[in-house]
Amino acid sequence: MRILIYGINYAPELTGIGKYTGEMAAWLARQNHEVEVITALPYYPEWQIHEKYKGKWWMTEVVEGVKIHRCPLYVPAKVNSIKRIVHEFSFLGSIFPLFLRSLFSKKFDLIISVSPPFHLGILPMLYAKLRGTKFISHIQDLQVDAARDLKMIKNKFALDMMFKLEKNLFENSSAVSTISTGMKSKIVAKGIPSSKIILFPNWVDQDMVRPLPREQSLIAEFGLSEDSKVILYSGNLGEKQGLEVIIEVAKALQSRKDVVFVIVGSGGGKANLMKLANDANLNNIRFFPLQPYNKLSALLATADVHLVLQKKSASDLVMPSKLTAILASGGCPIVSAVPGTTLYDVISDHDLGILIEPESPDALLQGIQRALASDLSHYRNNARKYSELYLSKENILRQWEATLFDIVQTKKEFVSNLTH
Incomplete structure (x- = not known):
């Protein structure tokens, strides 16, 4: 499969979402899939650009068989709600040239958008519609719910608009994946059919992380x-x-x-x-x-x-x-x-x-x-x-790969039926 992954966080970030996205992409590349990633210059969790990447703008590197397209973004020294919003929108702006280039380059079989930020899915969704590609929204955090419940955003109109956009992204996804049954239930409560939601939990490499005296x-x-x-x-x-x-x-x-x-x-x-x-x-x-x-x-x-x-x-x-x-x-x-x-x-x-x-x-x-x-x-x-x-990394990613094959094959069978 040709797979394109969008995510603001990626390896070599050591914790959080970037760690899992990086391990997923590298694992898929080892299975001989062609994997590309559009991501930011690494900054998390320190909230400063990692030393190796300071002074960089747009750049491409190949790590563990994955072609990684990195984009600059605003990284606040002190994080608050307003600065986080600017931070996320600066990333959406910086990836736009890569989005345009991808529209006129090779066609991917599958686009995966990793949330948060939840609105990152807008460009992958547009690509999927314009190029007839399958699109998966992978939800690590329910960002809009958290922003409301933690009172990080209090404006009702803004929250209503964000929830509408989030639902639109879910409805236009070929599938929505998430990491726990509780989060799956919350997505169902937003009006998304349970049959469309895939449980894709986080994992651990038990050879690397083990009990020590x-x-x-x-x-x-x-x-x-x-x-x-x-x-x-x-x-x-x-x-x-x-x-x-x-x-x-x-x-x-x-x-x-x-x-x-x-x-x-x-x-x-x-x-x-x-x-x-x-x-x-x-x-x-x-x-x-x-x-x-x-x-x-x-x-x-x-x-x-x-x-x-x-x-x-x-x-x-x-x-x-x-x-x-x-x-x-x-x-x-x-x-x-x-x-x-x-x-x-x-x-x-x-x-x-x-x-x-x-x-x-x-x-x-x-x-x-x-x-x-x-x-x-x-x-x-x-x-x-x-x-x-x-929590076995190998077992979870094997099952995930099988799910991706099923999603892509459904699309290929549909196209095949139309042409015969």
């Missing part, structure tokens, strides 16, 4: 005592997680000299978290930059307990991508989730960790105290087993 962790590298009880949050430090509760709990646990909170990562909320910790004179919180992928197992082995936190209003609008790696590493997560959501049900049904109420410092404190006083081995064993059964 504590002596192979980053305890020494981080300058921590071997006796430390490490509460780890690793990943995006953004608005959807409600990470301020960590500061409140760290205050309550200051008297426990053996407990240390380790926060690893980058994002729009990092500066605020560091300021809150500094203003409270907390000496039991350590901040570290995002670690390279080859250190991920060692990083996760550093933790006694992992934090997977979300705001109530983000329930089933996003799925925390960090959870797949935590489970593959045999970690015990404390997960803030609302009953009835996919995240809650997965953790509860498979006994993978400790569930707590979102946005509650008291609930988080009780969860941590319970974890520190308990034998967590059954959670750890369940976590690794679950990842092997349900």
Whole structure:
């Protein structure tokens, strides 16, 4: 198949959507598909253009068999709702020349648009209509719902227009894929037939991410005592997680000299978290930059307990991508989730960790105290087993490839019938 993927985030970004899009494209290329990607210069999660790409404009490179067309965009140093909108529209503007060129170049069998940003799908949808190509909207986050529920956008007219555009993109897609059953249900509730929606969950490479003994962790590298009880949050430090509760709990646990909170990562909320910790004179919180992928197992082995936190209003609008790696590493997560959501049900049904109420410092404190006083081995064993059964990178991408073949073949059979 000839496949063109649109997505604002892509490898070598280490976390979030870019990691999964990059792994998907590289895997498909290894199966001898012809894969091209239109994406941005890498900037996430640091919110600054990666060093190798600074000063670049439009450029093309081939990595792992994938032809990658990179475009410049505005990257705000401090992220807020208005700047994020400008950031996303700057990308839509910069990809327009590539869109025009693609219209008059070779024809692709399939276009995949990765959301967010949700409106990125406009140009792929136009290409699909003009060139008679299949078009898939892949939804990693329900961005418009999140913008409304997190009160990032409050203007009703603007939200109504965004929801109408989103629905139009879904209706004009050959298929809509998403990463959880909860998100699938929310898309069905928007009036999209369930038969049109494909479950395409995020995955983990279990050879790369695996349980390691504590002596192979980053305890020494981080300058921590071997006796430390490490509460780890690793990943995006953004608005959807409600990470301020960590500061409140760290205050309550200051008297426990053996407990240390380790926060690893980058994002729009990092500066605020560091300021809150500094203003409270907390000496039991350590901040570290995002670690390279080859250190991920060692990083996760550093933790006694992992934090997977979300705001109530983000329930089933996003799925925390960090959870797949935590489970593959045999970690015990404390997960803030609302009953009835996919995240809650997965953790509860498979006994993978400790569930707590979102946005509650008291609930988080009780969860941590319970974890520190308990034998967590059954959670750890369940976590690794679950990842092997349900999160295998190879199995998920094999099934995805078969689905793509089905979608493209449907189109070819339809065209064949018209010409005979």
